[in-house]
Structures are given as C-alpha cells and as structure tokens.
Amino acid sequence: xxxxxxxxxxxxxxxxxxxxxxxxxxxxxxxxxxxxxxxxxxxxxxxxxxxxxxxxxxxxxxxxxxxxxxxxxxxxxxxxxxxxxxxxxxxxxxxx
Numbered sequence: 001x002x003x004x005x006x007x008x009x010x011x012x013x014x015x016x017x018x019x020x021x022x023x024x025x026x027x028x029x030x031x032x033x034x035x036x037x038x039x040x041x042x043x044x045x046x047x048x049x050x051x052x053x054x055x056x057x058x059x060x061x062x063x064x065x066x067x068x069x070x071x072x073x074x075x076x077x078x079x080x081x082x083x084x085x086x087x088x089x090x091x092x093x094x095x096x
Contacts, residue, residue: 002076004074005073007070007071007072008070009033009062009063009068010064011064011065011066013064014063015063016061017060017061018073020059020075021075023053023056024073024074025051025052026046026060026073027071027073028047028051028070031048031064031069032045032046032047032048033046033069034065035052036060037054038060
C-alpha cells in the first residue's frame with residue numbers, strides 16, 4: 001500500500017525541514033519548489049511535474065517559489081519481501 005499526501009506552501013512561509021521515514025517520491029503539482037537534501041552539495045529548483053526520490057532517513061529542506069506551490073509526497077511500504085527457502089534446506093538454516 002502507498003500513502004500519498006498533498007501539501008501547499010505559500011511564498012512567504014519559511015523553509016521547512018522534512019525528515020523522511022520511508023523512501024518517498026516528492027512531486028511538484030503546481031508552482032516551483034526549492035529543495036535541498038542534507039549531505040547533498042546541490043540545491044534543486046523543481047517545476048510543475050518534476051519529481052525527486054528521497055531516501056529513507058534523508059532530511060530535505062523545501063521552500064516555495066514566487067507563486068507558492070502544491071506538492072505530493074508518496075511513500076510505499078517498507079515491508080520486506082520474504083525470501084523463498086529451498087525445500088532441501090532445513091528450515092532453521094534458511095531463516096538467517
């Protein structure tokens with residue numbers, strides 16, 4: 001299951017920090033967003049329709065352009081997929 005949240009930022013709002021709990025997609029719905037991720041030497045200006053992947057535990061700083069902005073943050077489940085255990089191995093050996 002995916003969770004999608006939609007947010008709006010006004011131009012005069014201060015930059016906001018987002019701590020990413022799960023790998024997420026950040027997508028601009030309208031307007032422009034300034035985005036920087038701690039540890040990344042680049043700053044990004046994202047326009048309508050542009051997106052970026054944010055890794056787990058990233059801290060992203062965002063601010064809206066002159067006209068404000070709407071954006072979506074979508075994250076998926078972090079549930080690990082089960083690895084199949086070969087039938088010829090004892091069950092306890094394949095569980096590691």
